[in-house]
Amino acid sequence: MEYAVEIKGLTKVFKEKKAVDNVSFSIKKGEIVAILGPNGAGKSTTILMMLGLLYPTNGESKLFNADARDKKVREKIGVMLQEVSLMDGLKVKEIIGLFRSYYPNPLSIEQLIRLTGLSGEDLNKRTEKLSGGQKRRVGFALALAGNPELLFFDEPTVGMDISARKVFWQTVRELADKGKTILFSTHYLQEADDIADRIILFNKGKVVADGTPEAIKGNLLRQSVSFSTGHPFPKVQFLQLPQVSDVYVKDGRTFILTSDTDLILSKIFTEQLDVYDIAIEKGRLEEAFEQLTVEQKEAI
Numbered sequence: 001m002e003y004a005v006e007i008k009g010l011t012k013v014f015k016e017k018k019a020v021d022n023v024s025f026s027i028k029k030g031e032i033v034a035i036l037g038p039n040g041a042g043k044s045t046t047i048l049m050m051l052g053l054l055y056p057t058n059g060e061s062k063l064f065n066a067d068a069r070d071k072k073v074r075e076k077i078g079v080m081l082q083e084v085s086l087m088d089g090l091k092v093k094e095i096i097g098l099f100r101s102y103y104p105n106p107l108s109i110e111q112l113i114r115l116t117g118l119s120g121e122d123l124n125k126r127t128e129k130l131s132g133g134q135k136r137r138v139g140f141a142l143a144l145a146g147n148p149e150l151l152f153f154d155e156p157t158v159g160m161d162i163s164a165r166k167v168f169w170q171t172v173r174e175l176a177d178k179g180k181t182i183l184f185s186t187h188y189l190q191e192a193d194d195i196a197d198r199i200i201l202f203n204k205g206k207v208v209a210d211g212t213p214e215a216i217k218g219n220l221l222r223q224s225v226s227f228s229t230g231h232p233f234p235k236v237q238f239l240q241l242p243q244v245s246d247v248y249v250k251d252g253r254t255f256i257l258t259s260d261t262d263l264i265l266s267k268i269f270t271e272q273l274d275v276y277d278i279a280i281e282k283g284r285l286e287e288a289f290e291q292l293t294v295e296q297k298e299a300i
C-alpha cells in the first residue's frame with residue numbers, strides 16, 4: 001500500500017532536550033488525522049521533520065513513498081505552519097499569484113477566495129498591513145494554491161476568530177470529501193474530535209495513543225463502575241480485562257476503573273455477582289486532558 005505519510009523512528013534532540021522520541025506511524029491516503037497534545041509535546045517538531053524542513057537526529061520520513069524534498073512530492077503537498085511569514089511589499093493577490101505559478105494545476109483565484117473566505121478588499125492589501133487573523137487566511141490560501149493532495153496545518157486556528165474558524169473547518173471538510181489527506185496539530189480535544197477520523201496523541205515527545213476519537217476518549221476518561229457487595233469481589237478476574245485499569249475499595253464501595261462501563265455491567269449481570277447500589281461515573285473529558293497537560297508542565 002502507498003501511504004501519504006510514513007515515518008519511522010523519528011527522533012529529534014535539541015542540545016540535551018529530546019523533543020521527539022522514536023515516533024513511528026503511517027497515514028493512509030484520504031485520512032483526516034489530528035496530532036493532539038499539550039504545549040511542548042513535540043507536535044510541531046514532528047511536522048517539520050515530516051516535511052523535510054528539519055533534519056531528524058534519527059529516523060526517516062516519507063511522503064507518497066518518496067523524500068519530502070522531491071519536487072514531485074512538493075507539488076502534491078500544501079502547508080500552513082504556525083507562523084505565517086509573508087513577503088512584505090507585495091499585495092495579497094500578487095503573492096497568491098506567485099504561489100499559484102509554482103504548481104502545475106493550481107486552484108483558480110475565485111476558488112481560493114471561496115474556500116478561504118478572503119474578501120476582494122483583502123486581496124488588494126499589502127501583506128504587512130494584514131491583521132494576524134487575515135494573515136492566517138492568506139496562509140491558508142497559499143497552502144491550497146497548488147490544489148494539493150496532502151495538507152499539513154500546524155495549529156491552524158490559533159489567532160482566528162469564530163467566523164474564520166468556521167470557514168476553515170468547513171473547507172477542511174469539503175477537501176476531505178474530495179479525498180484529500182489532511183493532517184493538523186491542535187491543543188484542542190474538541191477540534192480533533194469534531195474533525196478528525198483519527199487522533200494521534202502526543203505527550204513528552206512520544207505517541208501515547210493512536211486511534212479513533214472514540215477510542216482516545218475512552219482511554220483518557222477515568223470512567224468507573226462502583227457498587228457495594230456483601231461477598232468478597234473477584235478483583236483479579238476484572239483486573240485481567242484489558243478494559244480495566246484498576247479495582248479498589250473506598251469507603252466500603254468497590255470501584256472498577258474502566259474504558260468500557262457497559263462491558264463491566266454486562267459481566268456483573270451475566271456472572272450474577274452479588275452486588276447492589278451500582279453507580280456509573282463517566283468522568284469529564286476536558287478534566288482528563290487537562291491532567292495530561294499538567295503532567296507535561298511539571299516535567300519541564
Ligand SMILES: Nc1ncnc2c1ncn2[C@@H]1O[C@H](COP(=O)(O)OP(=O)(O)OP(=O)(O)O)[C@@H](O)[C@H]1O
Pocket residue numbers: 014017018019037038039040041042043044045046187
Ligand atoms: N529549535 C529549537 N531549539 C531548541 N528546543 C526546541 C526547538 N524547537 C522546539 N524545541 C523544544 O522541543 C520541545 C517540543 O517543541 P514543539 O514545538 O515540537 O512542541 P509542540 O507540541 O508543537 O508545542 P506547542 O503546542 O506549544 O506548539 C519543546 O520543549 C521545545 O522547547
